[in-house]
Amino acid sequence: MSKVIVVTSGKGGVGKTTSSAAFSAGLAARGHKTAVIDFDVGLRNLDLIMGVERRVIYDFVNVINGEATLKQALIKDKRVDNLYILPASQTRDKDALTKEGVESIINELKEDGFEYIVCDSPAGIEKGAFMALYFADEAIVVTNPEVSSVRDSDRILGILQSRSKVAEEGGAVKEHLLITRYSPDRVEGGDMLGMDDIVEILSIPLIGVIPESGSVLQASNSGNPVIMDKESAAGQAYEDVVSRFLGEEIPLRFTHVEQKKKGFFQKIFG
Amino acid sequence: MNLKGEMSMLNVLHLEHTDVNAIAIELEKKRDEMPQFFSQSPIVVDCSLLGEAVIDFDFTALKNALINLGFIPVGVRNHPATLNASLANAGWAVMRESLKPSAKETESSTSEEEDSSNHDAVESQDPQPAPIAVKFKSLTVDRPVRSGQQIYAADSDMTVLAQTSAGSEIMADGSIHVYGPLRGRVLAGAMGNESARIFCQSLQAELIAIAGRYQLLDESDTDLIGKPAMIKLSGEKLIIEPLSA
Numbered sequence: 001m002s003k004v005i006v007v008t009s010g011k012g013g014v015g016k017t018t019s020s021a022a023f024s025a026g027l028a029a030r031g032h033k034t035a036v037i038d039f040d041v042g043l044r045n046l047d048l049i050m051g052v053e054r055r056v057i058y059d060f061v062n063v064i065n066g067e068a069t070l071k072q073a074l075i076k077d078k079r080v081d082n083l084y085i086l087p088a089s090q091t092r093d094k095d096a097l098t099k100e101g102v103e104s105i106i107n108e109l110k111e112d113g114f115e116y117i118v119c120d121s122p123a124g125i126e127k128g129a130f131m132a133l134y135f136a137d138e139a140i141v142v143t144n145p146e147v148s149s150v151r152d153s154d155r156i157l158g159i160l161q162s163r164s165k166v167a168e169e170g171g172a173v174k175e176h177l178l179i180t181r182y183s184p185d186r187v188e189g190g191d192m193l194g195m196d197d198i199v200e201i202l203s204i205p206l207i208g209v210i211p212e213s214g215s216v217l218q219a220s221n222s223g224n225p226v227i228m229d230k231e232s233a234a235g236q237a238y239e240d241v242v243s244r245f246l247g248e249e250i251p252l253r254f255t256h257v258e259q260k261k262k263g264f265f266q267k268i269f270g
Numbered sequence: 271m272n273l274k275g276e277m278s279m280l281n282v283l284h285l286e287h288t289d290v291n292a293i294a295i296e297l298e299k300k301r302d303e304m305p306q307f308f309s310q311s312p313i314v315v316d317c318s319l320l321g322e323a324v325i326d327f328d329f330t331a332l333k334n335a336l337i338n339l340g341f342i343p344v345g346v347r348n349h350p351a352t353l354n355a356s357l358a359n360a361g362w363a364v365m366r367e368s369l370k371p372s373a374k375e376t377e378s379s380t381s382e383e384e385d386s387s388n389h390d391a392v393e394s395q396d397p398q399p400a401p402i403a404v405k406f407k408s409l410t411v412d413r414p415v416r417s418g419q420q421i422y423a424a425d426s427d428m429t430v431l432a433q434t435s436a437g438s439e440i441m442a443d444g445s446i447h448v449y450g451p452l453r454g455r456v457l458a459g460a461m462g463n464e465s466a467r468i469f470c471q472s473l474q475a476e477l478i479a480i481a482g483r484y485q486l487l488d489e490s491d492t493d494l495i496g497k498p499a500m501i502k503l504s505g506e507k508l509i510i511e512p513l514s515a
Binding site: 159 | 415433435438
């Protein structure tokens with residue numbers, strides 16, 4: 001059974017593409033055949049973050065228009081087996097996406113034995129975002145700890161549960177909340193929304209909290225999904241997300257201010 | 271233009287036998303008792319009492335008889351589906367079955383009408399007004415109402431079992447009950463029902479309104495924010511009261 005998972009948020013710049021890259025790389029690294037599709041036609045970024053921008057020959061829109069086959073357009077990742085990237089077109093716009101075209105690509109991926117099809121949604125609630133979520137079975141809603149991001153996530157949850165294919169057929173898309181760019185010390189200082197508040201406002205299950213970390217920017221710039229950086233807190237947090245998605249129950253990490261390491265004299269004198 | 275499914279009053283002719291001429295005579299008698307009421311009035315034919323005989327019934331003849339008597343034949347209901355095609359050919363609409371009152375109710379209303387009108391009238395073919403079943407509607411929402419979503423309960427109360435988010439809007443012509451946190455806009459008595467009320471477990475709404483009188487919650491001096499509350503209209507003023515047993 002293949003699953004279609006949309007990574008979405010409503011608001012831009014919250015970490016959808018970073019999360020899509022890390023999540024799909026994490027699934028593939030555990031042996032699951034995974035495809036990640038960039039729905040941000042016209043503003044493609046996923047290929048950059050995955051480090052395959054110089055290997056793009058054909059794209060998503062070419063396949064929809066029948067100008068290339070899916071096999072020609074899928075880029076096989078060189079670091080992780082089982083990971084394939086379908087890049088967006090940079091020269092077209094979102095109107096190039098059609099429901100029929102997207103559906104046929106998703107069906108072809110399913111027939112090719114892909115277990116997970118991760119759809120990286122563009123920001124907004126317009127056509128691109130709608131296309132990305134329409135065929136989803138599950139959704140990872142990426143939210144930053146700030147009010148406008150939470151509000152937009154709420155909005156996208158409404159659209160998911162009313163306009164997706166599953167919803168139209170009377171079902172419900174399974175929802176997961178992913179909080180990114182979380183700074184426990186700023187939450188403690190009162191200038192950032194706490195994760196409990198976000199969960200209360202959105203009332204969907206939390207799949208993970210990714211701490212604000214310089215390694216994310218570094219990973220993006222070098223074209224390596226941050227999950228491959230096993231040393232970084234963000235990479236480890238994404239590993240936890242993948243584990244939880246696959247059904248493991250593991251406690252949250254990096255959500256509290258770490259105890260300052262005690263100095264030499266403090267150790268002696270308590 | 272605007273095409274909507276709505277209920278209207280229709281007279282229903284309950285057929286008890288298949289003799290079109292006899293039906294026409296009985297109907298004429300009825301019509302002449304209340305000519306203003308029946309003149310050019312739409313009429314629906316119900317076949318439920320005909321049983322098997324309906325197969326041989328001449329609907330074209332009935333239609334012509336009805337037109338001659340000044341009725342406007344509309345449709346046929348409670349007939350076997352095998353007749354659908356021939357009815358359509360004869361120019362009849364095929365009506366979906368409606369909820370009918372129990373046999374007992376039909377009986378009593380029939381006898382009442384006979385008492386008040388004409389004892390000689392044959393008991394059949396009374397073109398009674400269609401029994402409009404007064405149905406109490408209610409809308410239950412069991413999922414969160416998200417920002418940007420609008421839910422309207424027409425002619426009805428609304429019960430929301432989950433939260434409503436900031437930036438959402440729920441409206442009902444009747445009262446509204448919300449069992450999760452109420453955070454969006456909430457408008458009860460949307461068509462002007464001043465006795466509609468709002469009940470909630472945790473009042474955090476952005477805007478409250480009953481029958482067009484609205485108020486931003488931030489501009490009210492209530493100390494019930496986040497608490498169980500009931501909102502009602504008193505004169506022109508919205509009153510927020512604690513909701514307690």
